[in-house]
Amino acid sequence: xxxxxxxxxxxxxxxxxxxxxxxxxxxxxxxxxxxxxxxxxxxxxxxxxxxxxxxxxxxxxxxxxxxxxxxxxxxxxxxxxxxxxx
Amino acid sequence: xxxxxxxxxxxxxxxxxxxxxxxxxxxxxxxxxxxxxxxxxxxxxxxxxxxxxxxxxxxxxxxxxxxxxxxxxxxxxxxxxxxxxxxxxxxxxxxxxxxxxxxxxxxxxxxxxxxxxxxxxxxxxxxxxxxxxxxxxxxxxxxxxxxxxxxxxxxxxxxxxxxxxxxxxxxxxxxxxxxxxxxxxxxxxxxxxxxxxxxxxxxxxxxxxxxxxxxxxxxxxxxxxxxxxxxxxxxxxxxxxxxxxxxxxxxxxxxxxxxxxxxxxxxxxxxxxxxxxxxxxxxxxxxxxxxxxxxxxxxxxxxxxxxxxxxxxxxxxxxxxxxxxxxxxxxxxxxxxxxxxxxxxxxxxxxxxxxxxxxxxxxxxxxxxxxxxxxxxxxxxxxxxxxxxxxxxxxxxxxxxxxxxxxxxxxxxxxxxxxxxxxxxxxxxxxxxxxx
Numbered sequence: 111x112x113x114x115x116x117x118x119x120x121x122x123x124x125x126x127x128x129x130x131x132x133x134x135x136x137x138x139x140x141x142x143x144x145x146x147x148x149x150x151x152x153x154x155x156x157x158x159x160x161x162x163x164x165x166x167x168x169x170x171x172x173x174x175x176x177x178x179x180x181x182x183x184x185x186x187x188x189x190x191x192x193x194x195x196x
Numbered sequence: 197x198x199x200x201x202x203x204x205x206x207x208x209x210x211x212x213x214x215x216x217x218x219x220x221x222x223x224x225x226x227x228x229x230x231x232x233x234x235x236x237x238x239x240x241x242x243x244x245x246x247x248x249x250x251x252x253x254x255x256x257x258x259x260x261x262x263x264x265x266x267x268x269x270x271x272x273x274x275x276x277x278x279x280x281x282x283x284x285x286x287x288x289x290x291x292x293x294x295x296x297x298x299x300x301x302x303x304x305x306x307x308x309x310x311x312x313x314x315x316x317x318x319x320x321x322x323x324x325x326x327x328x329x330x331x332x333x334x335x336x337x338x339x340x341x342x343x344x345x346x347x348x349x350x351x352x353x354x355x356x357x358x359x360x361x362x363x364x365x366x367x368x369x370x371x372x373x374x375x376x377x378x379x380x381x382x383x384x385x386x387x388x389x390x391x392x393x394x395x396x397x398x399x400x401x402x403x404x405x406x407x408x409x410x411x412x413x414x415x416x417x418x419x420x421x422x423x424x425x426x427x428x429x430x431x432x433x434x435x436x437x438x439x440x441x442x443x444x445x446x447x448x449x450x451x452x453x454x455x456x457x458x459x460x461x462x463x464x465x466x467x468x469x470x471x472x473x474x475x476x477x478x479x480x481x482x483x484x485x486x487x488x489x490x491x492x493x494x495x496x497x498x499x500x501x502x503x504x505x506x507x508x509x510x511x512x513x514x515x516x517x518x519x520x521x522x523x524x525x526x527x528x529x530x531x532x533x534x535x536x537x538x539x540x541x542x543x544x545x546x547x548x549x550x551x552x553x554x555x556x557x558x559x560x561x562x563x564x565x566x567x568x569x570x571x572x573x574x575x576x577x578x579x580x581x582x583x584x585x586x587x588x589x590x591x592x593x594x595x596x597x598x599x600x601x602x603x604x605x606x607x608x609x610x611x612x613x614x615x616x617x618x619x620x621x622x623x624x625x626x627x628x629x630x631x632x
Contacts, residue, residue, distance in 0.1 A: 139375065146323055146388065147387065147388055148383055148384035148385060148386065148387040148388035148389075148390070149322060149323035149380065149383065149384050150318055150322075150323075151383065151387035151390060152379070152380055152384060152386075152387060153318050153319065153408065154384075154404075155383070155538075156320060156375060156379075156380075156383075157318070157404035157405075157407060157408055159375075159580050160407040160408060160410075160411050161404060161407055164407050180343025
């Protein structure tokens with residue numbers, strides 16, 4: 111996994127955790143409730159789910175393609191350089 | 197003539213829309229209404245940045261008059277605009293179904309100013325999209341197409357909680373309704389009292405909105421409506437017409453339309469649009485008004501397939517036409533306020549209104565004069581098989597329903613231009629011109 115991808119996942123996890131904390135620690139209720147607020151918070155959670163699904167599908171298809179390439183006896187779709195760089 | 201004012205407050209948004217090339221992309225792909233910037237005579241208002249003159253939509257229509265596929269196409273259009281906007285660093289701030297109109301047979305976004313430079317990383321109009329588009333579409337797809345009419349009651353879209361309660365249990369097993377209606381309705385209530393300002397909540401990544409739009413597009417595209425209706429076979433195997441009579445009627449209507457050359461025709465009680473197509477084939481913009489959503493669906497899908505740019509089919513019950521609604525009854529126009537048409541067609545309609553709905557002939561003539569400058573009206577006598585069918589099982593209280601009375605009623609509002617008895621039936625056609 112490349113560095114930017116890793117950073118992306120870590121960011122995602124941290125932010126997901128942050129949102130979860132915000133959701134679970136309600137502040138004082140306001141006198142006027144905007145029903146839109148509930149929807150926005152729901153959207154943030156939904157997007158985590160959709161994002162996770164997207165990432166899962168992407169990783170899964172990548173794994174599949176690598177496995178298939180290996181099974182076919184050829185090289186992986188993105189051959190990994192195993193030589194010692196030093 | 198319609199002008200829109202871009203306020204100084206929206207300057208950055210408008211400039212980005214133009215400079216990023218998004219406006220050109222959207223207009224060339226027919227997703228957005230084109231406009232020209234104009235200079236108005238007189239002093240410019242201090243808050244005004246630009247004045248726009250958008251292309252006019254000939255006939256305004258509203259989501260509660262659209263069939264399933266019209267609403268679905270409008271929904272997909274909204275999402276397509278959003279997708280393009282994201283690529284240009286912009287986003288829709290509204291996803292109202294009222295921002296979409298039908299122009300040349302296709303839906304188009306008419307609210308140029310609903311595009312803004314994208315700020316927060318959540319999609320602001322997500323809830324509005326679900327209320328205006330996805331919830332009514334799901335209700336129509338899973339329950340009944342007549343749920344389209346709910347949009348006239350709830351002007352800001354069908355409340356998600358209501359949709360969630362009405363939808364069948366099996367919809368909890370489908371990702372689209374589950375995520376965008378059921379859980380959304382739950383989340384709306386669950387988090388409404390969190391008291392946290394929406395703006396402070398950020399979705400976890402910039403990929404969030406595209407993922408959401410993609411999910412909505414898939415969910416919307418998957419919705420299908422498969423309905424049937426008794427009205428679809430009206431011209432199929434009925435006894436009131438011989439093949440020759442319908443051909444003759446078609447020929448006469450075509451000839452009269454060619455002579456009258458109206459620029460807009462309203463076909464009242466259009467059924468599956470046989471006579472609307474006669475008008476559109478002559479290049480006349482035609483609004484086909486029909487109370488049966490299945491017929492409207494068929495007309496729309498067929499017109500789309502044929503590439504008919506002149507036809508706008510709408511669901512309309514003439515005994516209860518769509519009213520002026522919204523703030524001060526001024527936000528959405530009534531049917532009559534959207535007229536009059538140059539020509540109305542009232543073919544095989546009279547007996548439905550007069551016998552089926554007890555509307556006196558004079559009231560029918562007065563209505564025709566309100567909605568059209570001219571009319572082609574078919575007289576259907578009481579001994580016609582269709583009129584006989586309407587009278588079956590009820591007392592004939594229609595002593596005042598006859599050709600003489602019909603002509604007298606017409607003449608109170610119109611001058612009779614031409615008249616023809618239809619061979620092979622007892623019906624007659626009248627071309628009348630309003631006395632102004």
